[in-house]
Amino acid sequence: MAKHKFATVRYQTLDKCFRNPGRKYFQEDLLDACNEVLADHFGAGVRISRRQLFDDIQFMESEAGWAIPLRRIREGRRVYYRYEDIQYSINQQPLNALEMEQLQAGLRLLARIEGVPAFEELQAVLNRLQEKVGLMTLTPVIGFDHNPYLKGLENLGILFSAIIHQQPLHIQYQSFKSAVETDIDFHPYFLKQYNRRWFVFGYNPDLQIPDWNLALDRIRFIAPSSAVFHPCPTTIDWGEYFEDFMGVTKSAGQGLVNVELWVHPDTAPYLLTKPLHGSQKVLQKGQDGVWLRLQIIPNYEFFQAVLSYGDRIKIAAPLHLAEEIRQILQRALQAYSS
Numbered sequence: 511m512a513k514h515k516f517a518t519v520r521y522q523t524l525d526k527c528f529r530n531p532g533r534k535y536f537q538e539d540l541l542d543a544c545n546e547v548l549a550d551h552f553g554a555g556v557r558i559s560r561r562q563l564f565d566d567i568q569f570m571e572s573e574a575g576w577a578i579p580l581r582r583i584r585e586g587r588r589v590y591y592r593y594e595d596i597q598y599s600i601n602q603q604p605l606n607a608l609e610m611e612q613l614q615a616g617l618r619l620l621a622r623i624e625g626v627p628a629f630e631e632l633q634a635v636l637n638r639l640q641e642k643v644g645l646m647t648l649t650p651v652i653g654f655d656h657n658p659y660l661k662g663l664e665n666l667g668i669l670f671s672a673i674i675h676q677q678p679l680h681i682q683y684q685s686f687k688s689a690v691e692t693d694i695d696f697h698p699y700f701l702k703q704y705n706r707r708w709f710v711f712g713y714n715p716d717l718q719i720p721d722w723n724l725a726l727d728r729i730r731f732i733a734p735s736s737a738v739f740h741p742c743p744t745t746i747d748w749g750e751y752f753e754d755f756m757g758v759t760k761s762a763g764q765g766l767v768n769v770e771l772w773v774h775p776d777t778a779p780y781l782l783t784k785p786l787h788g789s790q791k792v793l794q795k796g797q798d799g800v801w802l803r804l805q806i807i808p809n810y811e812f813f814q815a816v817l818s819y820g821d822r823i824k825i826a827a828p829l830h831l832a833e834e835i836r837q838i839l840q841r842a843l844q845a846y847s848s
Contacts, residue, residue: 516548520558520566521575523547525600527591528580534590537563567591576600657706662726666701669710669726673698676739682731683724691730696722699742700751702758704811709758711748713740720746723758756787757811764807770827771802777822786815801826813838 523544527535535543541563548556558566569575579594605613672679679698684691697713699720707725714722720743752758754766770793773781778800782792789805806812808831816823816835825832 516552516556516558517566519547519551520544520562521570521600524566524570525578528578528593529596529599531592531596534583534585535592536588536590540591570600576603655706660707660727662708662729665726665729665732666708668732669698669701672734673701676741678735678737678739680733680735681724681729684728684730686728694724695735695737696724697737697740699746700748702752704757711758713742715740721751721760753788754805755807755809755812756815757809759809759811760807761809764809766805767808767828767831769804769806769808769825769831771804771816772824772826773800773802773819774822775799777819781823787812 524540527533527540527543533539537560541558541560544563544566545557548558567580570578571580578600579598581592581594582589583592669679671677677698679696681694681696682691683694695715696710697715698710699713700711702709702711702723707727709723709725711721711723713720715737751760754760771786775797778795781790781802782800786802787804787806789803791803793801793803795801813835816825817838825835
């Protein structure tokens with residue numbers, strides 16, 4: 511759990527204590543209140559020290575925080591804390607400079623992750639933030655593997671909006687295997703990027719398939735449809751949908767397969783630090799290579815990934831997948847021999 515989440519919970523807890531007129535909060539009471547909330551949210555082992563409590567109060571009183579109007583009221587030898595105005599709350603105040611900088615950095619990161627026209631309005635938000643608090647323009651310090659020249663990116667904003675507003679669409683689509691365009695009524699559910707290309711998943715009423723996918727660069731025309739939106743089946747969890755296979759191609763009726771791979775010793779470190787798939791497990795390590803096991807639905811993207819390593823990876827089992835790879839390589843060799 512990120513430290514800033516702990517801090518946010520602590521600041522909110524102290525804010526409630528400071529504006530509570532029905533109880534006097536001494537130092538030990540504030541400490542107990544913070545630790546109790548932290549334990550409820552993050553587990554019994556999460557606690558703060560008295561020093562951290564004083565640092566939190568000092569930050570809340572500073573200009574970098576909220577400049578809270580805090581009173582220290584002495585009662586005998588002890589001091590309790592309360593806002594000068596119990597109607598005050600940090601939640602009623604504008605974002606402080608630190609929060610604005612964090613928000614600006616987050617928005618810039620989001621804009622660069624997406625890097626597409628659908629999110630261009632983020633730049634306007636960033637400009638307004640700079641005008642309000644005088645923030646300096648951040649120099650880019652992170653880059654992503656984005657293809658700005660990909661066809662179909664102009665449709666990403668339309669599809670994004672259609673998913674949010676549950677708007678059926680009429681799409682003219684031309685696959686790589688077809689010489690003509692096809693008219694498709696489509697109910698979009700989910701956008702997915704893979705290998706620098708974008709795909710949209712949704713319901714195809716003609717085929718009655720709820721996870722039909724279309725490549726954005728093959729969409730020729732798109733417009734709203736007057737059809738009643740067909741909601742996404744509750745059986746599809748898009749957070750888990752892609753866990754059993756690579757890429758975007760999920761063959762109907764095909765189940766998980768235990769695939770064993772031999773990896774050349776020079777290539778093994780790359781696959782150990784960047785697994786081919788989330789299910790990857792190490793079976794054996796040796797001087798002559800590493801043996802891995804994947805539990806995966808084999809598809810076109812899986813074969814492409816294996817083939818991309820050439821003679822550095824070999825499918826050891828099952829034999830029918832190894833035979834498919836052998837035939838592909840044999841056809842490639844014949845192509846180079848002709």
